[in-house]
Amino acid sequence: MTGKSPFEALSVETLAARLGANEALCSRIGKDTARWKVREVGDGNLNLVFIVEGATGAAVVKQALPYVRLVGDSWPLPLKRSFFEYHALTRQEARAPGSVPAIYYFDEGQALIIMEYLSPHIILRRALIEGRQLPGIARDIGLFMARTLFRGSDLSMATKDRKADLALFADNVELCDITENLVFSDPYFDAKLNRHTSPQLDRIVAELRADRDLKVEAQRLKHIFAANAETLLHGDLHSGSIMVTDSETRMIDPEFAFYGPIAFDVGMLLANFWMAFFSQRGHEQSGKRDAMRAYLLDVTVETWSVFRSEFSHLWRTERTGMLYQKSLFEDQGDRLGAEQALDHMLQQVWTDMLGFAGVEVHRRILGLAHNADFETIADADLRATCEAKALKFGRHIAVNRRQIHSIDEVNTLATLIEQENRI
Numbered sequence: 104m105t106g107k108s109p110f111e112a113l114s115v116e117t118l119a120a121r122l123g124a125n126e127a128l129c130s131r132i133g134k135d136t137a138r139w140k141v142r143e144v145g146d147g148n149l150n151l152v153f154i155v156e157g158a159t160g161a162a163v164v165k166q167a168l169p170y171v172r173l174v175g176d177s178w179p180l181p182l183k184r185s186f187f188e189y190h191a192l193t194r195q196e197a198r199a200p201g202s203v204p205a206i207y208y209f210d211e212g213q214a215l216i217i218m219e220y221l222s223p224h225i226i227l228r229r230a231l232i233e234g235r236q237l238p239g240i241a242r243d244i245g246l247f248m249a250r251t252l253f254r255g256s257d258l259s260m261a262t263k264d265r266k267a268d269l270a271l272f273a274d275n276v277e278l279c280d281i282t283e284n285l286v287f288s289d290p291y292f293d294a295k296l297n298r299h300t301s302p303q304l305d306r307i308v309a310e311l312r313a314d315r316d317l318k319v320e321a322q323r324l325k326h327i328f329a330a331n332a333e334t335l336l337h338g339d340l341h342s343g344s345i346m347v348t349d350s351e352t353r354m355i356d357p358e359f360a361f362y363g364p365i366a367f368d369v370g371m372l373l374a375n376f377w378m379a380f381f382s383q384r385g386h387e388q389s390g391k392r393d394a395m396r397a398y399l400l401d402v403t404v405e406t407w408s409v410f411r412s413e414f415s416h417l418w419r420t421e422r423t424g425m426l427y428q429k430s431l432f433e434d435q436g437d438r439l440g441a442e443q444a445l446d447h448m449l450q451q452v453w454t455d456m457l458g459f460a461g462v463e464v465h466r467r468i469l470g471l472a473h474n475a476d477f478e479t480i481a482d483a484d485l486r487a488t489c490e491a492k493a494l495k496f497g498r499h500i501a502v503n504r505r506q507i508h509s510i511d512e513v514n515t516l517a518t519l520i521e522q523e524n525r526i
Contacts, residue, residue: 245409
């Protein structure tokens with residue numbers, strides 16, 4: 104494939120014929136296409152994803168579609184999002200080696216990426232729904248966020264390189280527009296594509312949409328998201344964008360990558376652990392999930408602790424960019440000045456992270472793209488009870504984020520709300 108032919112969506116039936124001469128794929132799975140086994144596994148909102156197995160191995164072929172798959176061709180979307188995903192993955196691998204799938208081939212014209220097949224990995228969200236307590240995810244994710252967010256910023260990069268990268272990813276307009284609307288605005292009014300568990304949540308939804316303080320804070324967070332181009336973000340970091348085994352964690356699907364606030368990835372990620380926490384009561388068919396709830400809160404504590412510790416380490420050892428130059432602090436014998444600046448930055452990340460986490464909870468329950476933590480709870484009344492508690496939690500941390508000072512305070516709040524018996 105040259106990438107110059109008109110775009111054509113792959114299918115299980117056509118993939119072998121179209122990619123049978125692709126050297127990057129054949130060198131890994133074998134050239135005998137008659138022995139290829141192709142299955143389509145894409146369960147996301149946007150793309151086609153195929154697992155292709157051959158005589159000597161397996162690989163993943165991911166292809167963008169010219170529309171939002173969740174909605175259909177009534178919502179067109181540019182194919183160039185695969186370009187941003189490819190470039191984000193290469194940068195993430197350079198900045199946090201071993202944390203993303205290896206890339207074998209990219210065809211911009213056909214909007215497809217051939218990459219490493221991760222096996223026996225499963226999606227983290229599925230593992231948490233099943234009640235699996237994975238020992239390494241907090242450390243792995245905390246390190247990934249600290250390393251990619253620090254090393255993709257003006258704290259580390261050469262100014263010229265960083266500005267060129269900012270210009271490149273600034274063209275990811277349409278996917279930023281999805282985030283700007285679906286996360287920060289649509290949940291707070293009767294937007295066309297919204298949906299929620301009805302009628303059980305109707306009352307609390309009406310209260311949230313009439314909540315002036317909440318709507319103002321959501322728009323302040325949207326302002327930060329749109330205006331604060333601190334670093335290259337994953338842009339869609341949640342438990343459905345992470346694949347795991349008991350000993351390995353890999354981040355996938357960074358097609359929403361763009362330059363934004365450091366706190367965004369952290370908040371979106373932690374929100375998904377808190378949502379998993381609130382959903383556990385809906386997954387107790389085989390027994391109580393008290394230990395799982397405790398584990399999930401512990402994961403939030405460790406993730407934040409690892410992120411903060413590694414970010415601080417990189418600040419002290421790799422701060423080579425134009426911000427907070429060592430020539431102003433350490434080189435003048437003022438290490439405390441550098442530490443003071445670090446404390447200010449981490450405090451701002453903490454405060455904004457809580458806000459982003461709060462609105463992420465709301466959009467996953469009230470907006471277009473829900474998550475399986477709640478959606479797989481078959482009993483609508485039970486699901487609504489879990490969702491209502493999460494909504495209450497999200498509202499509190501978004502509106503009161505400047506008065507919350509530790510992850511333990513957040514988790515105490517989550518525990519108190521989870522133990523309430525009414526919507």
